[in-house]
Amino acid sequence: MKTKTTIGTWIGFILIMLWCLFPVAWILSLSFKSEGETATGSPQFLPKDPTLDNYSAILDNGDFTRALVNSFGIAIIATALSVIFATLAAYAIARLEFKGKRLVLSLALAIAMFPVVSLVGPLFDMWSTFGLFNTWPGLIIPYMSFTLPLAIWTLSAFFREIPWEMEQAAQVDGATSWQAFRKVIVPLAAPGVFTAAILTFFFAWNEFVLAISLTSTTASRTVPAQMSFFVGPDPFNPPYAQLATASVIVTLPVIVIVLLFQRKIVAGLTSGAVKG
Amino acid sequence: MAAIEMKNIVKQYGDGFPAVNDVSIDVEDGEFLILVGPSGCGKSTLLRMIVGLEDITDGDMVIGGKKVNDLAPRDRNLSMVFQNYALYPHLTVYENIAFPLRLAGKPDSEVDEKVRAASKTLELDEHLERKPGNLSGGQRQRVAMGRAIVRDAEAFLFDEPLSNLDAKLRGQMRTEISRLQKRLGITTVYVTHDQTEAMTLGDRVAVLKRGVLQQHATPRELYENPCNLFVAGFIGSPPMNFLPATVKGNQVELPFGTVTIPEDKAAKAQGKGLLIAGIRPDHFEDANVVDSDKVTDEATFKATVDVVEWLGNEAYAYIPFEAPPEVEKQLQQLERDLDGESLRTQLVVSLDGASRIAEGDEATIWVDARKIHLFDPATGENLTMDAEHAGIVPGGNAMAKAEEVGEQQDAVQPGSDQATT
Ligand SMILES: Nc1ncnc2c1ncn2[C@@H]1O[C@H](COP(=O)(O)OP(=O)(O)OP(=O)(O)O)[C@@H](O)[C@H]1O
Numbered sequence A: 001m002k003t004k005t006t007i008g009t010w011i012g013f014i015l016i017m018l019w020c021l022f023p024v025a026w027i028l029s030l031s032f033k034s035e036g037e038t039a040t041g042s043p044q045f046l047p048k049d050p051t052l053d054n055y056s057a058i059l060d061n062g063d064f065t066r067a068l069v070n071s072f073g074i075a076i077i078a079t080a081l082s083v084i085f086a087t088l089a090a091y092a093i094a095r096l097e098f099k100g101k102r103l104v105l106s107l108a109l110a111i112a113m114f115p116v117v118s119l120v121g122p123l124f125d126m127w128s129t130f131g132l133f134n135t136w137p138g139l140i141i142p143y144m145s146f147t148l149p150l151a152i153w154t155l156s157a158f159f160r161e162i163p164w165e166m167e168q169a170a171q172v173d174g175a176t177s178w179q180a181f182r183k184v185i186v187p188l189a190a191p192g193v194f195t196a197a198i199l200t201f202f203f204a205w206n207e208f209v210l211a212i213s214l215t216s217t218t219a220s221r222t223v224p225a226q227m228s229f230f231v232g233p234d235p236f237n238p239p240y241a242q243l244a245t246a247s248v249i250v251t252l253p254v255i256v257i258v259l260l261f262q263r264k265i266v267a268g269l270t271s272g273a274v275k276g
Numbered sequence B: 001m002a003a004i005e006m007k008n009i010v011k012q013y014g015d016g017f018p019a020v021n022d023v024s025i026d027v028e029d030g031e032f033l034i035l036v037g038p039s040g041c042g043k044s045t046l047l048r049m050i051v052g053l054e055d056i057t058d059g060d061m062v063i064g065g066k067k068v069n070d071l072a073p074r075d076r077n078l079s080m081v082f083q084n085y086a087l088y089p090h091l092t093v094y095e096n097i098a099f100p101l102r103l104a105g106k107p108d109s110e111v112d113e114k115v116r117a118a119s120k121t122l123e124l125d126e127h128l129e130r131k132p133g134n135l136s137g138g139q140r141q142r143v144a145m146g147r148a149i150v151r152d153a154e155a156f157l158f159d160e161p162l163s164n165l166d167a168k169l170r171g172q173m174r175t176e177i178s179r180l181q182k183r184l185g186i187t188t189v190y191v192t193h194d195q196t197e198a199m200t201l202g203d204r205v206a207v208l209k210r211g212v213l214q215q216h217a218t219p220r221e222l223y224e225n226p227c228n229l230f231v232a233g234f235i236g237s238p239p240m241n242f243l244p245a246t247v248k249g250n251q252v253e254l255p256f257g258t259v260t261i262p263e264d265k266a267a268k269a270q271g272k273g274l275l276i277a278g279i280r281p282d283h284f285e286d287a288n289v290v291d292s293d294k295v296t297d298e299a300t301f302k303a304t305v306d307v308v309e310w311l312g313n314e315a316y317a318y319i320p321f322e323a324p325p326e327v328e329k330q331l332q333q334l335e336r337d338l339d340g341e342s343l344r345t346q347l348v349v350s351l352d353g354a355s356r357i358a359e360g361d362e363a364t365i366w367v368d369a370r371k372i373h374l375f376d377p378a379t380g381e382n383l384t385m386d387a388e389h390a391g392i393v394p395g396g397n398a399m400a401k402a403e404e405v406g407e408q409q410d411a412v413q414p415g416s417d418q419a420t421t
């Protein structure tokens, strides 16, 4: 009986993995094929003649590397600011009793529910007037405002889990409120901070609608937007291999980050703080 | 090290709940003070006001001659052990103990020296590099103590530090705390609702009820001279027996018979009608094992024993009796105040282990009549208290005041007398 269920689990697992990973594998395989091979009528899965040409070509492409720099810069700055603000705001929400606390929380949620597209028009007009169009801040600001609510909700849930007494103990031990926050509360909320950071980073890294609408040159265009400009000379024959290569390259940092931080996102870090 | 003076301290919570009411307690330099009382009586609140985690609504908190009402916890230089230890789970045991020193900006060499000294005292040496999550309850408790003693604090504050440990460990840690406090000679305030801790650890004990101070005295004084019914019932285990009594001359009529009490005690209780007599289980004995010269008709009575619990060195005998309705109500109320619920009024008698009294026997019991206390059922006051040996008894009627506060408390938080830990 037991072995049966294990086998069943594995079959289900493999089916789902195939379903999800097949497109990824296809893209990976495409990125190693030559231009000519992608244009043939009946392609095969594995490249006939694996080549790294696509990679060297795309890394030589000034527009692409420029977009890569923009993507990194914008995503990292948006993440850092968003996490800092969210941490402070979430701490206040979790710890302090103030009027309008519910309002702040529901407003934050309301912002998160706005479809991004509905804001493109107004933002475009505003940014043109303020001179923020086609600049880094022009993307960082909306990214922050879309990710802050989620970050605040995640973090305030984490803060609420931390016993008040941790902080009081620190204060009795001689800490100022700020020291107690920095040396005790933030380390204890680290899994929450990392979760919020990763969610924010992914949002900024993958975002397309704003990136394409609020930029006009490679001065601030990010990779997802830049990729839509990879049309090649023939509109009916887009450079599939190049597109696939670009996709692989933008996916790599995401994978690296998940692998790096997955160990940090361990629940139960507070165990042992208090008994009972 | 410093003395702590609490002058007319009042605490009213945000919702109007009067948790601590006009409490004045002086803790001398180097003294070990115990705060006891039933659950929800404001012990933790008072402790947290000393350490600065709770605002003081009214009154003065003076530590080492300095008024500290408006000082932040970190400026009071006190150390506290929390009931659930509140260790920092992300730091090793070493860093947990070092935490107050690091905050004070002490150089590494000094930190190391002091942490090692503290860990040696508490036998934590082999655990220094571990995280609190991997320690046993007793070890965590010791880490919390280490964090408290590593710093030269003015005073130690403990909030039920042993209540999470099992009985054996609790006994060990109790002696450990006592030894440590004696050695360091540091002023200590210790909250507990454990009888044994209260009686054995403290130089003096303050008994609170509903945030009102009832009596502040040495354990012996509390045991021998409780100022009212509440303190009498709260201190001592098994608790004092309360029996309806009428005084005629120097004769006290109890449900089982009449005993003769000393003249001076009798004089204080003349003409008060129906009273409540308080007699500790220890002050009874099987007449057969008492020296024959003490056994007189005035000091013995016959009663049928319901149940006997023999413990080797001693035995408890239970003797049921009927209480008249006038005192029944008062006794039930008292029972509730003491967090108890007894089904019947019964006398608990502690007998010598050598006693041969068995269940169902008609036994002759001797009473040490000199130790009988007589309480006024209306006010709860101890009429026969020896004021010179009763420590500090707040003026006015503390029990009635607690009753009054209790009504205000129930108005704010219904059922607050059923508060649990
Ligand atoms: N923040 C608060 N707001 C309102 N009432 C409170 C607050 N904190 C405590 N109380 C009330 O104050 C009373 C005293 O609480 P406290 O924690 O001091 O009791 P305690 O004597 O320590 O009891 P225990 O032995 O159960 O720990 C309780 O009845 C509680 O309901």
Ligand SMILES: [Mg+2]
Residues within 6 Å of the ligand: B043, B044, B045, B159
């Ligand atoms: Mg308490």
